[in-house]
Amino acid sequence: LQAMSNSEQDWLALRPQEPSPSQCCGSGCKPCIYDVYEKELAQWERAKAMQDKSLLMGKKEQSNNSELNPDIFTAFSVSSVEQLTEDTYQYKFELPGKSSLRLSLGQHIVLRGVVNGLEVQRAYTPISPRNAEGYFEVLIKCYEAGLMSQYIKTWKRGDVVFWRGPFGGFPYQPNKHGELLMLASGTGLAPMIPILQSITDDEEDETFVTLVGCFPTFDKIYLKPLLKDLARYWNIRIFYVLSQESSLEKLPQSYQENTYTGRLNEDLMKTIVNSCRRKPFVLICGSSAFNEDMSRYLKTAGIEEDSCFVF
Numbered sequence: 266l267q268a269m270s271n272s273e274q275d276w277l278a279l280r281p282q283e284p285s286p287s288q289c290c291g292s293g294c295k296p297c298i299y300d301v302y303e304k305e306l307a308q309w310e311r312a313k314a315m316q317d318k319s320l321l322m323g324k325k326e327q328s329n330n331s332e333l334n335p336d337i338f339t340a341f342s343v344s345s346v347e348q349l350t351e352d353t354y355q356y357k358f359e360l361p362g363k364s365s366l367r368l369s370l371g372q373h374i375v376l377r378g379v380v381n382g383l384e385v386q387r388a389y390t391p392i393s394p395r396n397a398e399g400y401f402e403v404l405i406k407c408y409e410a411g412l413m414s415q416y417i418k419t420w421k422r423g424d425v426v427f428w429r430g431p432f433g434g435f436p437y438q439p440n441k442h443g444e445l446l447m448l449a450s451g452t453g454l455a456p457m458i459p460i461l462q463s464i465t466d467d468e469e470d471e472t473f474v475t476l477v478g479c480f481p482t483f484d485k486i487y488l489k490p491l492l493k494d495l496a497r498y499w500n501i502r503i504f505y506v507l508s509q510e511s512s513l514e515k516l517p518q519s520y521q522e523n524t525y526t527g528r529l530n531e532d533l534m535k536t537i538v539n540s541c542r543r544k545p546f547v548l549i550c551g552s553s554a555f556n557e558d559m560s561r562y563l564k565t566a567g568i569e570e571d572s573c574f575v576f
Contacts (some may be wrong), residue, residue, distance in 0.1 A: 276313050281305040284384075292388040294335070294375060294432040301336055333366055338377050338427035343420050344400060350485050353406045353452065355392075356420065358428075363398040366391060370437045370463060371456035371548075371576060374403075374430030378416035387413045388432070390455040390576070392488075394462050404487060406452045435460065435548060435574050439470035443543030448529070448559050450479040450551030454487055456576045457548065465498050473542050475502045479529050479551070481509040483516055493519075504537065534562035550576035 284298045312320035333339055341358040348354050373388040393402040407414035420426065437460055447457045457476060464470045480486045486505060496503045505524040513521045525533060538545065547568055549559045556575050563573060
């Protein structure tokens, strides 16, 4: 009888653990961490019913071959950490040889962290060009009380971090839309960057782009040199909306004519939509409150839901 219960305990020890809500990044990933759990549970139940542990051998928690995979976490090593503003960092990760992540535009990947014994997962969009070889880069804002932020703030060069993916993305096709209007708040800039770069890299792509970046202050605008470069292209316009700046006089001359102070509200949205050279297709990325506000203002400005994509 003793042997029986030992065997029961062995099987229980092998049973996959149900994810806690903190482990779901909430970005609608396919497969979600819960899908992976269901699959592993079914595999465990089948193995237990047949009393054959070898059926579990295929269960791999993580991989070290640096190939991104939606089902399992893969180890990547941090190659550099650059602080952009007081709370925002750009992290670079190594890829073996000349390999690249091969993401489609605007796709995100999911990071796994462990804080105080609690596993947390969050989604981030790489900002490196799609064809970048040997590395990828991610823009991350760290929050004072954020669980994942506590973990991320400890990263230094050479640390190993686990990612899975890719997920989501915007099915961008060159010249499909006359004009893209990109509305980005803070790190919501991330999925816009690879799309912008793919447009400027493709001489045949004549899509107009109006990017509106919403930040609290001038100092908190991310990636200024990169955005400045992109704005030099004939088909790219970039506006800034700075919610906590009261006057434009303190800003460098080159920013004064394309910057608004205050919030991006209904009136400003109408002004921007009307200034577009063609009827825009709109991409939105920010907090859920920002995304809802933007969708509402766009409706008032005559842009229907089927002409919008929310990351």
